[in-house]
Amino acid sequence: xxxxxxxxxxxxxxxxxxxxxxxxxxxxxxxxxxxxxxxxxxxxxxxxxxxxxxxxxxxxxxxxxxxxxxxxxxxxxxxxxxxxxxxxxxxxxxxxxxxxxxxxxxxxxxxxxxxxxxxxxxxxxxxxxxxxxxxxxxxxxxxxxxxxxxxxxxxxxxxxxxxxxxxxxxxxxxxxxxxxxxxxxxxxxxxxxxxxxxxxxxxxx
Numbered sequence: 548x549x550x551x552x553x554x555x556x557x558x559x560x561x562x563x564x565x566x567x568x569x570x571x572x573x574x575x576x577x578x579x580x581x582x583x584x585x586x587x588x589x590x591x592x593x594x595x596x597x598x599x600x601x602x603x604x605x606x607x608x609x610x611x612x613x614x615x616x617x618x619x620x621x622x623x624x625x626x627x628x629x630x631x632x633x634x635x636x637x638x639x640x641x642x643x644x645x646x647x648x649x650x651x652x653x654x655x656x657x658x659x660x661x662x663x664x665x666x667x668x669x670x671x672x673x674x675x676x677x678x679x680x681x682x683x684x685x686x687x688x689x690x691x692x693x694x695x696x697x698x699x700x701x702x703x704x705x706x707x708x709x710x711x712x713x714x715x716x717x718x719x720x721x722x723x724x725x726x727x728x729x730x731x732x733x734x735x736x737x738x739x740x741x742x743x744x745x746x747x748x749x750x751x752x
Contacts, residue, residue, distance in 0.1 A: 551716035555677060558713055559615065561603070563680040564595035564637075567653050567687065574688075574702065576695055579646050587647055594637050595654075602629060616722065617676075620668045627665045634658035649694060652746070653687040656739030663734050675723045675731035677713045682735035685710065690743045 638654035692699040
């Protein structure tokens with residue numbers, strides 16, 4: 548069995564929003580009304596997972612992309628623009644729900660990460676989206692830990708291990724080189740943190 552390919556497929560970037568929301572609602576040290584949880588989960592499942600999967604499926608059917616991993620820069624251009632807008636809209640919707648408004652840092656972080664990745668296309672750099680989205684999850688966990696003063700070290704270590712496995716799998720599959728994997732990690736990690744701390748600075752000034 549090709550373990551590197553299995554890891555890449557099981558932890559495909561399109562599933563990151565689901566992992567993020569699942570972690571958020573299970574780690575928060577506060578009660579959130581069940582109706583709000585249901586609405587947010589439904590939003591993320593539909594808009595953050597099913598819509599991207601459906602869009603990629605259609606693009607593959609019409610042969611605009613060769614597979615769901617978007618192997619070339621040209622294949623990535625249109626889907627990235629779509630995902631940038633989609634994650635921005637999800638972030639904007641979540642921000643308007645006071646009980647879970649901090650969750651928008653992660654989705655806005657995803658959107659900003661994709662903007663930067665899109666800009667890098669013009670420099671012929673195809674960053675690893677696997678490491679980028681998972682490091683975005685890592686960054687958001689650290690933001691939550693800082694925001695609520697809770698110890699999430701076990702979960703943080705688990706995500707770091709997963710990022711390492713994903714980085715190895717992408718290199719093993721020759722889907723990316725080391726530079727693309729590292730750039731993906733840095734972009735994904737920095738963006739949610741920048742959004743959170745800049746928002747905190749604006750609120751406190």
